[in-house]
Amino acid sequence: MTYINSFRTGLKEGLPICMGYFSVSFAFGIFAVESGLTVWQTVLISLFNLTSAGQLAGVPIIASGGSFVELALSQLVINSRYSLMSVALGQKLSREVTLPEKLFIAYGNTDEIFAVSVSNEGEIGTRYMAGLILLPVLGWTGGTLAGAVAGNILPAIVASALGIAIYGMFIAIVVPIAKKEKATALCVATAILFSLAFKYVPFLSFVPSGFTIIISAVIASVIFAIAAPIKTDEEEQSNG
Amino acid sequence: MDNGKFFIYLLVMAGVTYLVRMIPLTLIKEKIKNRFVLSFLHYIPYTVLSAMTVPACFYATGSTLSAIVGFVIAIVASFFERTLIQVAALSCAGVLVTELIMNYV
Incomplete structure (x- = not known):
């Protein structure tokens, strides 16, 4: 390494x-x-x-x-x-x-x-x-x-x-x-969708903006950590 | 603002900000092996930056139109992998030109 x-x-x-x-x-x-x-x-x-x-x-x-x-x-x-x-x-x-x-x-x-x-x-x-x-x-x-x-x-x-x-x-x-990474692109798009929803959907827009950033980022990252987990070092070594 | 009270504010503000950065960096000593956690940590900086940018950047300049122009320019410039400073400068220039045009139209 x-x-x-x-x-x-x-x-x-x-x-x-x-x-x-x-x-x-x-x-x-x-x-x-x-x-x-x-x-x-x-x-x-x-x-x-x-x-x-x-x-x-x-x-x-x-x-x-x-x-x-x-x-x-x-x-x-x-x-x-x-x-x-x-x-x-x-x-x-x-x-x-x-x-x-x-x-x-x-x-x-x-x-x-x-x-x-x-x-x-x-x-x-x-x-x-x-x-x-x-x-x-x-x-x-x-x-x-x-x-x-x-x-x-x-x-x-x-x-x-x-x-x-x-x-x-x-x-x-x-x-x-x-x-470069399709999964990251989709993950980022998901975070942006949540962020937009918190701003423009009436019953969500009361949440303070400091919280909405964290919530949007964490939800999108959790979804993609489950759906599209990254390759770990060990896997790369065993594959290559 | 008088300096005495200001220094307490400064201490509170800088103290909280520093502890938020320092505690996780010093307490977690082992290399994380869990694939879910590693994946989460891979995605989190990009989702945080994106959620901070959209929609806040549309309200960051004198008008929504100029902000949209600056936003689009930044996307295009970074798609062609310009450096951080080039993207930021082109984006600012786009906003400036748009607002100059709007002032005279």
């Missing part, structure tokens, strides 16, 4: 994520300062949370002086997908990765860093993960700072266009694998 543990490889693969994050967090910086936070508060939120959807949901709660419980619950629900990703990432890490190193890697387990790291063939190590995490953190925090400072001088139409950037990145992760 191959073992990937080059800091340089990590940096190289992190660069496009960094650039994508810069544009997305730029929009977040504008949003947070408009909501009433200071520039430095906004930057600290990005540095310590490193999560798009959670931060978008958390800032209005903070700015309106909401309760700590509401803030904690919103983050727990919206970010619960990371716990599933952390389980999968943990399976991908080499046995040589120590506990303190895992404590650091956990901080950087975002949607995109996760998707890029687990798409490698074979096991991955700490040096690779450090390289992969570094630039996206700089991009996310730096973009937030730029947006927080320059947001009010940016034309509204440009800010609006930046709003789609994060979804463009998500699509760029999903489509290539869906093109």
